[in-house]
Amino acid sequence: MSADLVQLVTAIAQRARAASLELATTPTAAKNAALLRLAELLPAASADLLAANTQDIAAAEANGLAKHEIDRLTLTPERLAHLAESVRQVAALPDPVGATLESWTRPNGLRIDKRRVPIGVIGIIYEARPNVTIDCAILCLKSGNASILRGGKEIFHTNTAFAALITQALAETGLPADAVQLIPTTDRAALNTLLKLDTLVHCIIPRGGESLIRFVAQNSTIPVIKHYTGVCFVYVDKAADATIAEAILINAKTQRPGVCNAAEQLLVHADVAKEIFPKLAAALAAKGVQLRCDPASLAILSISGPDSQLSTLNSQLSAATAATAADFTAEFLDLILAVRIVPDLETAIATINRDSSGHTEAIITQDETTALHFQQAVDSAVVTWNASTRFNDGFEFGFGAEIGISTDRLHARGPMGLNELCSYKYLVTGTGQVRV
Amino acid sequence: MSADLVQLVTAIAQRARAASLELATTPTAAKNAALLRLAELLPAASADLLAANTQDIAAAEANGLAKHEIDRLTLTPERLAHLAESVRQVAALPDPVGATLESWTRPNGLRIDKRRVPIGVIGIIYEARPNVTIDCAILCLKSGNASILRGGKEIFHTNTAFAALITQALAETGLPADAVQLIPTTDRAALNTLLKLDTLVHCIIPRGGESLIRFVAQNSTIPVIKHYTGVCFVYVDKAADATIAEAILINAKTQRPGVCNAAEQLLVHADVAKEIFPKLAAALAAKGVQLRCDPASLAILSISGPDSQLSTLNSQLSAATAATAADFTAEFLDLILAVRIVPDLETAIATINRDSSGHTEAIITQDETTALHFQQAVDSAVVTWNASTRFNDGFEFGFGAEIGISTDRLHARGPMGLNELCSYKYLVTGTGQVRV
Numbered sequence: 001m002s003a004d005l006v007q008l009v010t011a012i013a014q015r016a017r018a019a020s021l022e023l024a025t026t027p028t029a030a031k032n033a034a035l036l037r038l039a040e041l042l043p044a045a046s047a048d049l050l051a052a053n054t055q056d057i058a059a060a061e062a063n064g065l066a067k068h069e070i071d072r073l074t075l076t077p078e079r080l081a082h083l084a085e086s087v088r089q090v091a092a093l094p095d096p097v098g099a100t101l102e103s104w105t106r107p108n109g110l111r112i113d114k115r116r117v118p119i120g121v122i123g124i125i126y127e128a129r130p131n132v133t134i135d136c137a138i139l140c141l142k143s144g145n146a147s148i149l150r151g152g153k154e155i156f157h158t159n160t161a162f163a164a165l166i167t168q169a170l171a172e173t174g175l176p177a178d179a180v181q182l183i184p185t186t187d188r189a190a191l192n193t194l195l196k197l198d199t200l201v202h203c204i205i206p207r208g209g210e211s212l213i214r215f216v217a218q219n220s221t222i223p224v225i226k227h228y229t230g231v232c233f234v235y236v237d238k239a240a241d242a243t244i245a246e247a248i249l250i251n252a253k254t255q256r257p258g259v260c261n262a263a264e265q266l267l268v269h270a271d272v273a274k275e276i277f278p279k280l281a282a283a284l285a286a287k288g289v290q291l292r293c294d295p296a297s298l299a300i301l302s303i304s305g306p307d308s309q310l311s312t313l314n315s316q317l318s319a320a321t322a323a324t325a326a327d328f329t330a331e332f333l334d335l336i337l338a339v340r341i342v343p344d345l346e347t348a349i350a351t352i353n354r355d356s357s358g359h360t361e362a363i364i365t366q367d368e369t370t371a372l373h374f375q376q377a378v379d380s381a382v383v384t385w386n387a388s389t390r391f392n393d394g395f396e397f398g399f400g401a402e403i404g405i406s407t408d409r410l411h412a413r414g415p416m417g418l419n420e421l422c423s424y425k426y427l428v429t430g431t432g433q434v435r436v
Numbered sequence: 437m438s439a440d441l442v443q444l445v446t447a448i449a450q451r452a453r454a455a456s457l458e459l460a461t462t463p464t465a466a467k468n469a470a471l472l473r474l475a476e477l478l479p480a481a482s483a484d485l486l487a488a489n490t491q492d493i494a495a496a497e498a499n500g501l502a503k504h505e506i507d508r509l510t511l512t513p514e515r516l517a518h519l520a521e522s523v524r525q526v527a528a529l530p531d532p533v534g535a536t537l538e539s540w541t542r543p544n545g546l547r548i549d550k551r552r553v554p555i556g557v558i559g560i561i562y563e564a565r566p567n568v569t570i571d572c573a574i575l576c577l578k579s580g581n582a583s584i585l586r587g588g589k590e591i592f593h594t595n596t597a598f599a600a601l602i603t604q605a606l607a608e609t610g611l612p613a614d615a616v617q618l619i620p621t622t623d624r625a626a627l628n629t630l631l632k633l634d635t636l637v638h639c640i641i642p643r644g645g646e647s648l649i650r651f652v653a654q655n656s657t658i659p660v661i662k663h664y665t666g667v668c669f670v671y672v673d674k675a676a677d678a679t680i681a682e683a684i685l686i687n688a689k690t691q692r693p694g695v696c697n698a699a700e701q702l703l704v705h706a707d708v709a710k711e712i713f714p715k716l717a718a719a720l721a722a723k724g725v726q727l728r729c730d731p732a733s734l735a736i737l738s739i740s741g742p743d744s745q746l747s748t749l750n751s752q753l754s755a756a757t758a759a760t761a762a763d764f765t766a767e768f769l770d771l772i773l774a775v776r777i778v779p780d781l782e783t784a785i786a787t788i789n790r791d792s793s794g795h796t797e798a799i800i801t802q803d804e805t806t807a808l809h810f811q812q813a814v815d816s817a818v819v820t821w822n823a824s825t826r827f828n829d830g831f832e833f834g835f836g837a838e839i840g841i842s843t844d845r846l847h848a849r850g851p852m853g854l855n856e857l858c859s860y861k862y863l864v865t866g867t868g869q870v871r872v
Contacts, residue, residue: 021789025813106834110823119845120815198653202845217634221654223846244868251870353457375863377461379556387546387866396871397862398542409555409638409859410659411847423845426833427811430823432680434687435832 009193013200016121019176020146028095035091038169042084052161090138093400096418097144113427118144120202127152127208133162137180143421153186195220227404230260230359232389235348237365238269245364252389254287258333261392266339273341289335292323296341349377360392381414445629449636452557455614456582464531471527474605478520488597526574529836532854533580549863554580556638563588563644569598573616579857589622631656663840666696666795668825671784673801674705681800687824690723694769697828702775709777725771728759732777785813796828817850
C-alpha cells in the first residue's frame with residue numbers, strides 16, 4: 001500500500017474528527033441552513049451533475065454493464081428534483097442532538113443527565129447508487145456527525161460532483177467544509193486504510209450487497225453497523241383470517257420483491273393448510289410468483305387440482321416445484337416463495353428462529369394470545385402481527401428518514417433514522433462530591 | 437488450527453444460541469431462583485473452590501508470578517462470601533427484559549412497540565481475576581443473555597470450578613444448562629474460532645488490559661464493546677472554588693490510582709494558577725503524588741518556593757519534574773499526574789479533545805455558563821462539574837451492577853449495567869395493513 005494513500009486517508013479522517021467536534025455544538029438552524037442551501041444548489045447545478053453522470057454512464061456502457069445496472073447509475077432532472085426534495089425533508093425534521101434522554105439525582109446529590117449527542121465521525125462505504133452520497137451526507141450532517149464517503153468506482157464522477165456541491169453549501173453557510181468528505185480515489189487500499197483508523201473514525205456503515213458488507217465487517221477495526229438483507233417469513237396461523245393472509249402475503253411478496261423486507265418464506269399451519277393454502281397459491285400464481293414447496297404443501301396443490309374451483313389455475317400452479325434444502329434459507333429477491341406446512345405454532349417459531357435472518361417476520365392470526373407469544377418468542381428485529389413485512393422501514397415507522405435497516409443487535413436494530421445516528425454522554429453535576 | 441477445536445467451540449456457540457432463545461422468554465422469578473441458588477452454593481462449595489484455586493496459585497508460584505499478581509488470583513472464604521452477596525444483589529435488581537421503551541401509533545393504524553430484549557449470546561473474554569466468571573455470568577443471566585466465558589490460563593482451575601457450580605445452579609432450578617458455558621481450554625486457537633462465529637454470537641466483551649482488548653477488536657468479526665482504560669482530565673477553571681478543586685483532585689488522583697476513572701492529567705487556568713496550583717501541588721505531594729509539569733507549572737512551583745508558606749514542602753515538591761510529550765497523553769495508573777497551565781477555557785477543551793481518551797473529564801468552577809459549555813463541548817463519555825472523575829461507575833450511577841465502562845460510542849457509552857446488556861425489537865400490530 002502506498003504511503004501517500006495512507007497519508008491522504010489519514011489526513012481526511014483527522015480533518016473529519018476536527019469538523020465533528022465543531023458540528024457537535026453547531027446549532028440546528030445552522031445545520032438546516034446548509035441543508036436548504038444544498039437543496040437549492042442541486043437543481044441549479046444540474047448541468048454539471050448530469051455531465052459528470054454522463055461520464056460514468058459512458059464508462060459503464062464501455063465496460064458492458066447490464067441495462068438495469070446502468071439505469072441505477074443514471075441521474076435525470078426528475079431524480080435530482082426528488083433528491084432536492086428529500087434534502088428539504090431532512091432539514092424539516094427535528095434535530096436529534098441535545099435531547100435529555102434520562103435525568104436522575106443520586107442520594108449524594110449528584111445530578112446525572114443522559115444527553116443525546118452525535119456519534120462523531122461516520123464512514124459510509126457504498127456501491128453504485130448516486131443518491132447515497134446525498135442521502136448519507138445529509139443524515140450525518142443533520143445528526144451532527146462528520147462523514148467520510150467512499151463510493152463505488154462506477155459512479156465516481158457523479159459522486160465527485162455531488163461532493164463539490166455539498167462542500168459549497170457548507171462553505172456558503174459557514175459550516176466546516178470537512179464535515180462531509182469524499183475519498184477521492186476508489187483504490188481498495190484507501191478503503192483498507194480507512195477501516196483501520198479506529199482512533200479517528202467511530203462508526204462504519206456499509207451500504208450495498210452482502211459481499212461488500214462482509215468485506216467491511218471482516219476488515220474493519222472500527223465498529224460496523226451492518227444492513228444485511230432479509231430472509232423474511234410470513235406465518236399463517238390456524239386462526240388466520242384468510243382474506244388478511246392473502247392481502248398481506250401478496251403485498252409482502254410482490255409489492256417490491258427485490259428489497260430486504262420482502263417475504264421469502266411462507267409457513268402455513270397444518271390445520272388450515274388444505275383450506276387456505278390453495279387460495280394463497282392461486283393468488284400468488286396470478287401475480288407470477290413461483291412456489292418452492294415442501295412435500296406437504298406440494299401434495300395439497302396436487303390434491304386440490306382437478307376437482308376444485310382452482311383447476312383453471314393449475315397451469316399457473318405448475319410453477320410450484322419441490323423445494324431444495326437451500327430454498328428454505330434463501331433470500332430470493334425475486335418472485336419466488338418457499339413454502340412449508342408446520343404442525344403447530346412452536347414449530348413455526350423454532351423454524352423461523354433457525355432459518356430466518358432475524359430481519360422481519362409476520363404472523364397472520366385472529367388469536368391475540370398466539371400473536372403475542374409469537375411476537376415475544378421470534379428473535380427478529382421487527383415482528384408484525386396482521387401487517388406486511390414491508391413496514392420494517394424508517395419512513396413507515398415515522399422516522400422521517402432512514403439510513404438503512406440494521407440487522408445487528410448492538411446500538412441499532414431495525415430501521416435507523418436520525419436518533420440511531422446518535423450516541424449519548426452523561427453530564428454529572430455536583431457541588432464538590434468525592435467518592436468514599 | 438485443529439478441526440476438533442473448531443468443532444468444540446462451534447458446538448458450544450450453537451448450544452448457547454439455543455439456550456439464549458429459551459432464556460429470552462424465561463420469567464424473572466426463574467432467573468432469580470437460579471441466581472439465589474448459586475449464592476447458596478458458593479459458600480457451601482468453598483472447599484472445592486479453594487482447592488481448585490490452590491492449584492492455580494501453585495502454578496502461578498512455579499511460573500514466578502509477582503506477589504500482587506498472585507494476590508489477584510487468590511480466593512479466600514471472605515472473597516467467596518462477598519461474591520455470594522453480589523449474586524444476591526443482582527437477583528434483587530429489576531429485570532431489564534420486556535420493558536416497553538417507546539410506543540406509538542401510525543396514521544394507518546399500525547401500533548409500534550419498542551421492547552427491550554436480551555442481546556442473545558455474549559462472549560466474555562477475560563484474564564486472571566476469578567470474580568469475573570461469576571460477575572459476568574450473573575449479569576448476562578439476569579439480562580436474559582446466554583454467555584460464553586473464556587478466562588485466562590492462570591485461573592483455569594478456579595474458573596472451571598465456578599462454571600461447574602453455575603451449571604449446577606441452572607440445572608437445579610430448571611434453566612438451560614447451556615445458558616452459561618466456559619470454554620474448556622485456554623488454547624488461543626479456540627478464542628480465534630469463537631471470535632469468528634458471527635452468526636451464533638452477537639456481542640463480545642473483552643475485560644482486561646489494553647493488549648487483550650486490541651487483540652479481540654482486531655480479530656473479531658462479532659461486534660465488540662470495548663472497555664479501554666482512561667486518560668482522565670481535571671480542569672481547574674479561573675472561577676474554581678479552591679477547596680472543591682483540592683478535594684476533587686485528591687480524590688480523583690489518589691483514592692484508587694490504578695483504575696480507569698482516576699485522574700491522570702491536570703489543567704489549570706492561567707489566571708488562577710499562581711494562587712491555586714502551589715496549594716494543589718502541596719496537597720498532592722503530601723499524598724505522595726509525583727508531578728510531571730509543563731514549563732509554566734514548573735516555574736510556578738519554583739517561584740512559590742523559598743518565600744512562601746510552602747517552603748516546608750519544597751523537598752516533597754522536588755518530586756515535580758519536567759514532563760515529556762508522552763506524559764501529556766499518558767495513563768499512569770499510579771501516583772503520577774501530568775500538569776499544564778492553559779490560557780483559557782477553549783484551550784482546555786481543545787487540549788482535552790485532543791489528548792484525552794474520551795473516558796471521564798471534570799471541570800471545577802463556580803461559573804455555570806462555563807461549566808455547561810465545558811460539559812457540552814468536551815467529547816467524553818462522562819463529563820463532571822464539581823464532582824470527582826471516580827463517579828464514572830455503574831454502582832455510583834445507581835445501576836446496581838456493572839459489567840464495565842464502555843469507551844465505545846455505539847450501543848453503550850460509559851457505565852454498562854443490565855440495561856446496556858440488552859438490545860430491543862419492534863412489535864408491530866395491525867389489522868391487515870399492507871404497504872402501498
